[in-house]
Amino acid sequence: MNSQFLWKERYQAAMTETVKYTRYMANGGLLFTVYFVILYALVVYGRFLDQLDPSFPGRFVMAALFLILPLYRTSRTFLVEADQVFLLPVLAKLSSFMQQVRAYNAIFGIIRAVIPFLAVVVLYVRTEQTTPLELVLLGAALALFGAAANLSKLEGIAHRTVLLYAFGAALLVIIDMAWMSIVVALLLMVVLHLKRQDHLPLREWIALERESRDRFYRLANWFVDVPHLSATYKHRRLLSNMVERIPYQAQTTFDYLYVKQFIRSGDGIGLIVRLTLIGAVFMWLASGNVWFVALAIPAFGGLTSFQLAPFTKAVDQHLLTRLLPFGNAVHAKRKIIRFAAISQCIVLTLLGFFLSGSMYVVGGAAIALVIGEYYARK
């Protein structure tokens, strides 16, 4: 097996997998909700820009983008567990493969940076004195930081190194020397080049691929069932201690199991907190329009209930669950979805009422509860 063959084979397999899940996702009902939320976000953002005061600190938003973008880094390496054994004989001859992996991650990082840049630049040009050349340099710098974030993970370089350079670039944007940020970005690229790995770090790259794949599967899992999805759980001691108060009775076995799953998984309470916060921000941005505020309640309530509905999947398929003699799984699951839908609805409705002062939010809340009940019974 040579480097070129390995790259071609792995890249094609990965793309086939990605296309397969993307098609499933595109056919999923959730996508319409996502389209709706994106359109809603664009309208809200457009209205926000129209009303924007020229004194708005646009440079701070651009500087924040420089800081936020490198916070998240993800790298694909296209290696699998079995490579620990089967690639060992050719490990020294895989430099070309490594180069192609680097190129892929750099391009992916650049694409990831361009989209938020386009969103922020329309705000930036309305509030700052700038030239087209400066904007190009700013965009290029941000793209390089996107690439650098991914590449640094690939090369095993500390995250703080990238963040330090990003902080430097952000400072330059704030002190009105935005074009200089490209110099900082180029310096970072030089550092990455000097510290790059000479030999393929097999175990580390396999772990990176697993992490990246899991992240993609978790996203795909919102839309479609993904088999063998590994999940991460948080202890959440305070909530966990409260769950221990569930009565010790055979009939409440599934209440105990599902509530533990709910509080510890990212698909449970984490999901509700995330979507409630995003919903709150949307409502705040759209607070001038009562319809937008009222409709945000069923939009985010529906999105939450839809994604919450399959949260018990991880335990339902488990052998121990199938062996348990007692307990009412369906009833326990419905209780949790109802509780989540009602709690989120109360928070968003109170916030909506506070922002808009309109009783329309009650109508939005009623629709949200109906959607929640639909998914609880599904």
Added chain:
Amino acid sequence: MLLDIKGLSGGYGSKTVLHDINIEVDRGELVGLIGLNGAGKSTTIKHILGLLPVKTGSVRINGLDLATNETEYRRQVAYIPEQPMLYEQLTLREHLRLMAQGYDVEETIATERAQHYAERLRMTKQLEWFPSVFSKGMKQKAMILCALVTGSELLIVDEPFVGLDPLAIRELLQIFSELKQDGKGILMSTHILETAERHCNRFVLLHEGHIAAEGTTAALRARYGLQDGTLDDLYVAAIEEAER
């Protein structure tokens, strides 16, 4: 009879793996289920646990069958799988509470039982740990604890010694011995024949989905004319006879 399998045929989908097998486990008995890889041991266990549908024949535990009273049937049997399968989101203590609660064990008894067996298997320190930080042996011990805390009448055990340290193996065998004295029944699938020979009351030798031989060591020795034969010798003789 605690476990009574009569004329069982079954398998996966349209593929029949087990052909008309009969197995009995009485109270106070440890029965060894022995066979080559692919002989049908795990399939037999899955049928007992109700994880695969029975094609023909019957599986009864304590006189109950799955179709007529699933809850009581499941309550009679606890399972220790070969591959530990724990909930990643629960600590060991929470696993034990869940199993005891699901099997309707009284809370105080469950707590005492969990503590007692955790101490014996040297797992008290790990009670608050999540399975993600367990070694393979710890995971296996956790599965054993989950089964023991239920206090079920019948224990189905699939290769219980894999990954266990010598002390844990000795303790587990001692626990099995005590369970037998308490009138529980155990069906144990294993490839470790030396241990099985010393601790099992009877053996069922499976081969290609059929029962090749069954009985006590003495009965098998008499059948194959190997008066001083070990279980290894008897096993080989049974396989050779079945393949002739």
